[in-house]
Amino acid sequence: MTHGLNRYRVAITAGFGLLLLLLAVMVANLAAQMRSLSLAAGDNTQWSIAQLDTEFANLNAILTEQVAEGGLSRDEVRLRIDIALSRVDIINSGRAAEIFGDNAAAARQIAPINAFAEETVALLDAPGGLSEDDLRRIQEMLRDVRQDVRGIAVLGVRLGAEQSEARRAGFARQLLWTAGVAIALLFLMGILLQLLIRLLDRAAQRDRELLTSSRKLASTVAASLDAIVTADSEGRIIGFNSAAESVFGWRRREIIGQKMEDTIIPNRMRQAHRDGMDRYLKTGEPHVVDSGRFELAALRKSGEEFPVELNITTTDVEGQKSFIAYVRDISERKIDEQKLIDARDRAQTMDKAKTRFLTVMSHEIRTPLNGILGVLDLLKTTSLTTQQERYAKIATASSEILLEYVNEALDITRIEGGALQFSPQDFDLQTLMSSLVDVLEPLAREKQLSLSLHVADGMQMRFHADNNRIRQILTNLIGNAIKFTDRGEVKVAVKGIHGPDVTSVRFSVCDTGAGIVPEDQEHVFEDFVSLAEGVGRQRRGDGLGLSIARRIAREMGGDITLDSEAGVGSTFTLILPLHRCDAQTAEPARVHDQGVSAKPGCAVLVVEDNDINRRVLRDMLEGMGHRVEEAVNGADCLEKAAHAPFDVIFMDISMPVMDGIEATRKLRASGGPNAQSEVVGLTAHGVEEYRAPAKQAGMNRFHTKPIRLNALHALFADLGEVTSSDYDDIGDDDVLGELIDVLGAGKVRDTGDAFFAELQAFADDARDARDRADMTALAETAHKLTGAAALLGLNRLEAVLATCEDQARAHDVAAHAKQLVALVDLADVAQARFVRRLERAMAAAVPD
């Protein structure tokens, strides 16, 4: 804009300059011409030339008169002649000569005149004066030259007139030129005038626009919700909008002209503000200026400080720097933020409290359960009536259910606390699935449901994962499917997609149950939800199972989804990313004997602060034939252990005065008689939480309470390193342990009981079998029993049953009968041991 204006200015100035110059030249030229016209040397010259004729005529008259009458003196005559002659000089010199120039006619006529003049002068100047003859002679000559004089006068006038004419024509031309220039000048001035008018119009327009925009700006500033404070380079406030008035409490007229540091900046920040301003003005380096929004404190007129969010920008108007601060009072927001933080903290605290409550409760419940189960175990070793034994069994089963609930609650706290740990191992998917379905099949059969399994071909391979957790999840899903389906079938299918590293395995459990309406589909995964009110309330997995299953699945990187239609059925799908086993290097499961041939007569120290539990444990151990000493806490333990060596020390973890961890550490470090003793940690808390510190402290084993009698037997069996007897049908403890993990001890027992009942029935049937059809039926039954035996880990029984099946199919009645005897014998032994092992496994001993 300025640039454009400058261009106009230059153009206008140049135009005017040019015109003025032209005009000046013209005027000077005209003036010269006018002067030249007014000087008119020619006119006077013409007159002078014309006078020649007059003078000669006068002279002629005088001479004629003189010759005739002689009235004049000689001097008079001479004077007259001289006057006439003086004129001759005129036509020969000066301007007259210029007029005539090279004109031939003029030269012709001038020559006789000059000759006359010469001769006359000669006569006049001749000695002796002027005679009559001289006068006559002059008169004659004068008469002769008169024509030439006349001619030269006329010629002079004509030539002079012509030259004057030429000069006038020149002047006229000059006038025309000047007029032209004047017209051009007018024209140009017109253009310039138009230009000026346009410029003025534009300036006025711009003025209006500027006014409008400044009004808009002013109203924008006034209407802004943010406070806008403007200050000059010295920090003096020059602008303060109405929002600022309400934010800071200052009236506009009060604060204008005051310094920011004296008004709206809190005392503690004033020095920093001054330093910042100085630095900025000196170096121009922005610190807070132009650096976007930031939070700071400001001061109200009432003296209270409040948090603000502000943004400072600068403007540079004609070298005068000013600062514009946009200030937003964020005290409300800060308060809200604080409220939110408080609410979150409260929620977190409550959540922690809940978790802690669950942990503590599980601990607090476990401790008395420990007592109850221990006593019940002891009770069962005494001689009881059948009714008493039944009561003891009910009490034990109920206690076990209670224990499971506690364990589940603990599971939740572990998952939420991130303490859930996985123990991945290699396993065969087909085997896992088959065993699962086999175990659950009796449940389905009870309700006349068909339970089918289909594992896709590509999935019959080994994977590396925590198979116990997978089993736990699937048992829950299949168990629920059976539980909530009254008619039809439950189909279990496994398929998957092999990724580069992992396989996404998809387990689907599809039932033909009542289905779940869409509104409830997500609720089923919540804690303590059971949709089938009043149905099978005593069964496991009603409340927490599904929610735990999903949590575990998610912890494993997978998920459980539900697809259900009311009245048609439900499909629960478990998707898990599983690592494939790269090589078939899976170790054969460790099979070790955990027979009951315990090391007898050990010296045992029981360190336990709870009197009842200590007493129960003592009774159990003494019942097993061990010598037992007691200590009430860690310190007491160290004292007792300092004097006598113990084979085994049962050490409670949580005790007053000195806890078990510390006591163990000291014991190990003491170098005393018990530095190398077997220390078995006991806790009512979860195993996971204390495993690492317990191991670190030097504990050999670690056990959750309640510790059961059979667990104690197993423990001492291990200590005694007594190998298993020849007859141990219970093979892999893991198989049974897993079963118990996933099904619960009660269910496994039920399954086992059902198995042995069937086995009994099979044996009875076999004895009565006579014909071919019987044999075929027997073979079918034997086949089913073989699978069940494998599932329960009764390897010997499985082998005998397989043989029975083969013989039955071969209708080899004799061989079959013989085999039947061995089977019956084996079954009795196996059942007895199964029950024992079940009880022991239920105690969930945790080896290192």
Place this chain on the structure above:
Amino acid sequence: MARIHHSRTLAGLFCFFLAWALPVMAQDALRLQVADGNGDTVTLDYDQLDALPQSEFTTSTIWTDGAVQFSGVPLKVLLDAVQVEGSAVEMIALNDYLVTLPYDELEEDVPLVATRMNGEYMSVRDKGPFWVVFPYDRHWRYRTETKYAQSIWQLTRLNVVD
């Protein structure tokens, strides 16, 4: 109204001239007559004119070739010397040519009543004896028609008129 003021010196001169005053003789051609409105006349010869303050300038003219030096008495000085006043002065030549010069146009040294050209007295034949000249080259205002007309030669008489 024009008056002649008689200073003591000029009064004497006046009386002396009066004896030859009229009629105009041939020898009078070399003298200059100055008359006031009342017909009183003073006649001045070369010596008298030379006795007055002199002035000179060099200029070209339209009647001569090249630059010419003129010397003589400025007309204003001359008129002051004879103490005549009026509104104009009529200048008359030997051939009775007459031209009027207003008093207003008189300058201190312009025009000059030249007695000499290039240091020589001028004969009648040579536009003498007295030639009223202007410094034409000095300024264009001296080169006007009027000034040329006022440049009277063979001056013989000055009549001061009211």
